[in-house]
Amino acid sequence: MQNKEIRLASRPAGVPTLETFQFADTEVPKPQGNEVLVRMLYISVDPYLRGRMRDRKSYIAPFEVGQVIKSSAVGEVVESASPKFQPGDVVSGNFGWRLYDVANADALMKVVPGVSPTTALGVLGPTGLTAYFGLLDIGQPKEGETVVVSGAAGAVGIVVCQIAKLKVCRVVGTAGSDEKCDYLHRELGVDVAINYKTAGNMVDALKEACPGGIDVYFDNVGGEVSEAVLPLITKGARLVICGQISIYNSDKPPIGLQPQPYLLVNSATMKGFIVTQYMNRFGEGIAQLAQWFTSGQLKHAETIVEGFDNTPQAFIGLFSGENLGKQIVKI
Amino acid sequence: MQNKEIRLASRPAGVPTLETFQFADTEVPKPQGNEVLVRMLYISVDPYLRGRMRDRKSYIAPFEVGQVIKSSAVGEVVESASPKFQPGDVVSGNFGWRLYDVANADALMKVVPGVSPTTALGVLGPTGLTAYFGLLDIGQPKEGETVVVSGAAGAVGIVVCQIAKLKVCRVVGTAGSDEKCDYLHRELGVDVAINYKTAGNMVDALKEACPGGIDVYFDNVGGEVSEAVLPLITKGARLVICGQISIYNSDKPPIGLQPQPYLLVNSATMKGFIVTQYMNRFGEGIAQLAQWFTSGQLKHAETIVEGFDNTPQAFIGLFSGENLGKQIVKI
Numbered sequence: 001m002q003n004k005e006i007r008l009a010s011r012p013a014g015v016p017t018l019e020t021f022q023f024a025d026t027e028v029p030k031p032q033g034n035e036v037l038v039r040m041l042y043i044s045v046d047p048y049l050r051g052r053m054r055d056r057k058s059y060i061a062p063f064e065v066g067q068v069i070k071s072s073a074v075g076e077v078v079e080s081a082s083p084k085f086q087p088g089d090v091v092s093g094n095f096g097w098r099l100y101d102v103a104n105a106d107a108l109m110k111v112v113p114g115v116s117p118t119t120a121l122g123v124l125g126p127t128g129l130t131a132y133f134g135l136l137d138i139g140q141p142k143e144g145e146t147v148v149v150s151g152a153a154g155a156v157g158i159v160v161c162q163i164a165k166l167k168v169c170r171v172v173g174t175a176g177s178d179e180k181c182d183y184l185h186r187e188l189g190v191d192v193a194i195n196y197k198t199a200g201n202m203v204d205a206l207k208e209a210c211p212g213g214i215d216v217y218f219d220n221v222g223g224e225v226s227e228a229v230l231p232l233i234t235k236g237a238r239l240v241i242c243g244q245i246s247i248y249n250s251d252k253p254p255i256g257l258q259p260q261p262y263l264l265v266n267s268a269t270m271k272g273f274i275v276t277q278y279m280n281r282f283g284e285g286i287a288q289l290a291q292w293f294t295s296g297q298l299k300h301a302e303t304i305v306e307g308f309d310n311t312p313q314a315f316i317g318l319f320s321g322e323n324l325g326k327q328i329v330k331i
Numbered sequence: 332m333q334n335k336e337i338r339l340a341s342r343p344a345g346v347p348t349l350e351t352f353q354f355a356d357t358e359v360p361k362p363q364g365n366e367v368l369v370r371m372l373y374i375s376v377d378p379y380l381r382g383r384m385r386d387r388k389s390y391i392a393p394f395e396v397g398q399v400i401k402s403s404a405v406g407e408v409v410e411s412a413s414p415k416f417q418p419g420d421v422v423s424g425n426f427g428w429r430l431y432d433v434a435n436a437d438a439l440m441k442v443v444p445g446v447s448p449t450t451a452l453g454v455l456g457p458t459g460l461t462a463y464f465g466l467l468d469i470g471q472p473k474e475g476e477t478v479v480v481s482g483a484a485g486a487v488g489i490v491v492c493q494i495a496k497l498k499v500c501r502v503v504g505t506a507g508s509d510e511k512c513d514y515l516h517r518e519l520g521v522d523v524a525i526n527y528k529t530a531g532n533m534v535d536a537l538k539e540a541c542p543g544g545i546d547v548y549f550d551n552v553g554g555e556v557s558e559a560v561l562p563l564i565t566k567g568a569r570l571v572i573c574g575q576i577s578i579y580n581s582d583k584p585p586i587g588l589q590p591q592p593y594l595l596v597n598s599a600t601m602k603g604f605i606v607t608q609y610m611n612r613f614g615e616g617i618a619q620l621a622q623w624f625t626s627g628q629l630k631h632a633e634t635i636v637e638g639f640d641n642t643p644q645a646f647i648g649l650f651s652g653e654n655l656g657k658q659i660v661k662i
Contacts, residue, residue, distance in 0.1 A: 051596070219591070222589075222591050222592070226591065241591050241594050241595045242595075244592050244595060247592065253588055254588065254589040254591070254592055255586065255588060255589065256586060256589050257585065257586060257589070258553075258585040258586065258587050258588070258589060258590070259589070259590065259591075259601070260550070260553055260557065260572050260575055260585070260590075260601070260603070261575050261578065261585055262603075263572050263602065263603035264573075264574070264575060264603035264604075265382070265603070266603060267602075267603050267605050267608055268602070268603055269601070269602045269603075270590070270591070270594060270600070270601045270602070271594065271598075271599070271600045271601070272591070272593075272594035272595035272596070272597060272598050272599055272600075273595075273598050277598055
């Protein structure tokens with residue numbers, strides 16, 4: 001058995017390119033102690049990984065140059081030094097971008113039986129939990145309120161839109177293509193989907209879509225779309241900062257419209273969060289998401305790229321919005 | 332008896348000037364129904380009034396051109412149609428900038444006996460309550476944490492600094508003169524007071540003053556001082572948006588360093604508030620402030636300008652930082 005891994009070749013300046021990554025042939029590791037050897041089936045590529053390619057303090061340590069990239073993945077247990085897992089089990093966890101990797105059994109979970117294992121990377125995994133806790137715990141949408149979601153057709157956005165509809169809110173999503181907007185409107189029941197690339201003045205577009213103002217804003221993108229939201233927020237509005245993909249590739253400090261005066265006159269709250277801070281409530285979140293999913297109230301959406309060697313390209317594609325829903329690489 | 336009032340002559344562009352205001356001779360009103368006629372003793376001038384001079388949605392309706400300006404004041408009851416007050420009682424409430432005005436008895440409070448009536452406009456009034464709820468309810472400082480206060484020598488800032496010290500925090504204040512900084516450090520026990528006009532690079536100055544980062548930021552000013560805070564906030568930091576005096580006179584949208592990426596990587600919260608949202612807890616707040624004040628743990632600081640005719644100038648002076656503590660006009 002031959003192994004292969006993808007390393008950070010150099011810290012990218014701007015949008016990562018194929019030269020940011022380096023392939024290397026390596027050995028298949030042997031599971032030690034409580035470890036499990038896993039053959040990767042699906043690798044999740046996520047925008048937040050861009051932050052780890054930077055040599056800068058963030059909520060998670062940076063990748064080192066020459067080191068393997070790590071992200072969520074689903075794989076099949078090949079060999080187990082832990083009684084918790086048997087060969088053939090399909091598990092999810094954090095792994096290197098490798099064909100084979102070992103992980104501590106305590107950090108792995110069996111995927112939900114009877115559903116596509118890729119859901120463990122999307123609606124029933126960290127992505128779904130991010131949407132669930134960010135929207136419900138911070139956004140606190142109430143029936144009849146207006147929820148705006150940026151990056152609405154992205155992995156997290158798609159789940160946020162659907163949960164907001166389940167909470168009987170008016171939901172307005174922004175996305176970067178007419179196809180994505182059609183999908184949001186027709187398949188997910190989003191009330192208004194706005195293509196920010198063609199909408200012209202975003203404040204006007206949002207004002208038309210949100211006649212009662214914006215009570216909750218779930219922000220995946222930052223930048224101009226988020227600026228257009230500010231003049232429309234209502235008293236007591238909640239602005240959830242989940243991602244800022246529009247600026248992840250910039251090395252300049254983010255300059256633009258500042259939210260403070262809008263927060264002040266509306267007694268509004270803006271809060272950043274990382275899903276891991278809800279770790280002790282993951283069980284509750286997965287249980288609710290699984291119930292919605294298996295009862296057909298919550299749809300999973302994914303874009304699958306084939307082949308381990310295409311992992312870098314799948315990651316790079318996130319920044320030009322190639323994905324609808326969760327971007328996944330099938331090994 | 333002759334009455335006099337100060338009206339909004341025109342909406343100011345930029346910093347208000349004496350031409351923004353207009354004096355008019357009027358009649359002394361007669362108290363009706365449940366009203367009380369009050370002779371003004373002290374008028375409070377506050378930065379937030381600038382917002383009401385603008386024809387724009389805010390948390391409180393704008394003043395109309397030709398209409399009297401209104402703010403908090405303390406006065407002596409001259410005539411009462413309500414059994415709640417007798418002539419000679421000293422009360423606080425919201426009044427027009429007038430020598431004599433009437434108000435509904437239910438909206439007035441007797442000032443705390445035995446202390447200067449001006450405290451009803453400062454530490455034992457809306458100013459103190461703003462500091463109390465903003466810092467404790469939103470900022471939630473814990474023992475040993477670092478609290479940075481901008482506009483620290485202003486009416487609210489001075490109370491915030493002292494409450495933060497009572498909560499055993501490291502307190503760093505910013506102000507616009509060496510005299511104010513001396514006062515904060517020597518009289519109020521602020522650990523480090525930074526003169527933002529002479530400090531040079533504010534990020535460096537704050538970094539030196541806050542070696543462990545900034546856990547709570549109480550913002551009265553906005554602008555550059557607030558931008559310098561962002562790179563230094565800690566995980567879970569709370570940023571309280573109480574005022575933005577540095578931009579109240581600008582008609583341009585506030586462009587500058589955006590806080591979203593800093594809130595995201597630190598799971599931090601930024602929240603605007605208006606003290607009136609705590610109305611149902613004012614009793615609790617005043618009781619605690621009065622206990623600290625009468626026991627000598629909380630000092631009142633005020634700058635008193637003499638003469639009703641100088642009310643406009645006292646207000647204008649707020650924007651060049653003429654006041655230490657609460658700016659009050661003695662009638």
